[in-house]
Amino acid sequence: MEDVLPRVPFFAELDEASLAALARHVHTRRYSPGETVVADGWPCEGLSFVVRGHVRVYRSTSDGREQVLRVVGPGRTFNEAAAFDEGLNAEGAVAVGEVVTGLVPSLVLRAEIDRHPEIAKAATRLLANRQRALGQMVEDLGVRDVTARVVKVLLGCAGRYDHVAGTCSRITHQEIASMVGSVREVVQRSLKELERKGAIKLERARIKILSVDTLERFSEGLGD
Known part of the structure; x- marks a missing residue:
C-alpha cells in the first residue's frame, strides 16, 4: 500500500x-x-x-x-x-x-x-481541474464533431488531460461513446478514420496511439 x-x-x-x-x-x-x-x-x-x-x-x-x-x-x-x-x-x-x-x-x-x-491544498487544485474538465466536456459536446471529441479522449490517454490519463489499454468503444455523447457505431467509424490517418492502431481490446501530433490536428479540426 x-x-x-x-x-x-x-x-x-x-x-x-x-x-x-x-x-x-x-x-x-x-x-x-x-x-x-x-x-x-x-x-x-x-x-x-x-x-x-x-x-x-x-x-x-x-x-x-x-x-x-x-x-x-x-x-x-x-x-x-x-x-x-x-x-x-x-x-x-x-x-x-x-x-x-x-x-x-x-x-x-x-x-x-x-x-x-x-x-486540502492538493484537493483544491484537483477539484478545480476537474471542474475545468467538465466545463470543457460541455463545450466539446456543443461545438466539436464526434471525431474531434473522440480525439480529446485519446489525448487524455496520452496524458494531455487528467480525466482519462493512461487508460487506453482498458477503455472500450462503448465507454468512449458515452464520454463523447454519441453511439458506439459512430465512434467506431471515427476510430477507423483515425487509424487510416496513422494516428492510432486498433488492436484487440486496445487502442495504441501512434502519433499525438496527428491527434492534436484532429482535435482542432485540422485532420485533413
Whole structure:
C-alpha cells in the first residue's frame, strides 16, 4: 500500500512516516469485473483510490442512463467531492476487470487534513481541474464533431488531460461513446478514420496511439 499512496495526488507531499501511518488505516477491497465499487446517491464512506486495475466512473441521468466521466487506474482517486463535503456519493464507479481499491475512511481523512494542510491544498487544485474538465466536456459536446471529441479522449490517454490519463489499454468503444455523447457505431467509424490517418492502431481490446501530433490536428479540426 505504501508504494501506491505517494501516487495519490492528495498524499504526494507527505513524508514516509506520515504515509506509513496513513497506510495502516486504509481499507483494501477487491472487485470482480462489472461489480459496483461505489453506488451514486449512497452515503460516502471515504476517499477511494485504485490500487490495481481500472475503474469506470459515471453519473446516472434522470432517465437511468449512464454518462461515463472518466476511466481511472492505479493511484487515481474517484468520488472525491463526496469524500470532502461529506455528502452522498455524487458519482458511481464500476470495476473494469479485476480491481483492487483502497479506502481512506472519512474520519481518518478529516484527521489527516487537520494534520497536513497540504492535503486540502492538493484537493483544491484537483477539484478545480476537474471542474475545468467538465466545463470543457460541455463545450466539446456543443461545438466539436464526434471525431474531434473522440480525439480529446485519446489525448487524455496520452496524458494531455487528467480525466482519462493512461487508460487506453482498458477503455472500450462503448465507454468512449458515452464520454463523447454519441453511439458506439459512430465512434467506431471515427476510430477507423483515425487509424487510416496513422494516428492510432486498433488492436484487440486496445487502442495504441501512434502519433499525438496527428491527434492534436484532429482535435482542432485540422485532420485533413
